[in-house]
Amino acid sequence: MAGHSKWHNIQHRKGRQDAKKGKIFTKVTKEIMLAARDGGGEPDKNPRLRAAIDSAKSANLPKDKIETAIKKGTGELAADQIEESVCEGxxxxxxxxxxxxxxxxxNRTVAEVRHLLSKNGGSMGESGxxxxxxxxxxxxxxDKESYSEEQLLEVGLEAGAEDIIDDGEVWQVRCAPEDFTPLQQAYQEAGMEVSEAELTMVPQNTVGVDPETGRKVLKLYDALDDLDDVQNIYTNFELPQELLQELEN
Structure with a gap:
């Protein structure tokens, strides 16, 4: 899964650059609102909200805007009605x-997603x-230079860690969503700095693509990512090394 993971890391760096343009602010603000609406406004009791706040801080969203988004989610402040959904294809x-x-x-957003999939060599599928x-x-x-796999295991096993993945420059510790907050707290209490924390969808297996197909997939990904109402895109493709090197450069 190295090609998929490396591409994922490149995307995160790109996301931090986009934050300077303010585009990512809309997405992280929505996620905070939705997380607070569904699970309450206390991060320690709401893993999704905790992850959303961490993402917002990484994107440099001001503290007052984070607090406002939480209050909009819990209903303390008025907010537009936002609906969550998943498009599969x-x-x-x-x-x-x-x-x-x-x-x-x-209806509008699903139609936009369907159009972009069709326009870029893909197709919308049925739910599931x-x-x-x-x-x-x-x-x-x-960070691999800061911690060994053994150190991460020693702290993580009792707190819910399921697996540790060698992901190039970093170790990835994976857990069930309900163990996300306790695991993060365990590492923090041990004085171990988490470079990134997220609740995400991990592909069970990846599909290798050739450079030409990879470029087409990336074009589609970027087109979908540019839609204001798209929060996250999860895929299972694995890019070839030559294309990854192009992206790095």
């Missing part, structure tokens, strides 16, 4: 595409057609 080469949306007009290919996981990343 396939991209070029048959790769799975799981597109999470948050919108005030579901690709969701089974992914697992909902908490993922904590740690």
């Amino acid at each position: 396939y991209g070029p080469g048959g790769v799975a595409m799981l597109v999470q949306i948050a919108t005030d007009n579901k 057609c690709v969701a089974w290919m992914f697992d909902h996981k908490g993922v904590l990343s740690f």
Whole structure:
């Protein structure tokens, strides 16, 4: 899964650059509102909200805007009605595409996603057609130069860690969503710095693509990501090394 993970890391760096343009602010604000609406406004009791706040801080969203988004989610402040949904389909080469949306007009946004899939060599599928290919996981990343696999295991096993993945420059510690907050707290109490923490959809297996197909998939991904109402896009493709090197450069 190295090609998939490395691409994922490149996307996160790109996301931090986009934050300077303010685009990511809309997405992280929506996620905070939705998380607070569904699970309450206390991060220690709401793993999704805790992850959303961490993402917002990484994107440099101001503290007052984070607090406002929480209050809008809990109903303390008035807010637009936002509906969550998932669009499932396939991209070029048959790769799975799981597109999470948050919108005030579901019909419009689903139509936009369907159009972009068709326009870029993909297709919309029925509900459940690709969701089974992914697992909902908490993922904590740690700098390899700072910690060993043994150190992470020693702290993590009792707190819910399921697996530790060698992900190039970082270790990825994976857990069930309900163990996300306790695991993060355990590492923090041990004085171990988490470089990134998220609740995400992890593909069970990846599908290798050739450079030409990879470029088409990336074009589709970027087109979907540019939609204001698209929150997250999960895929199972694995890019070839030559294409990853192009992206790095």
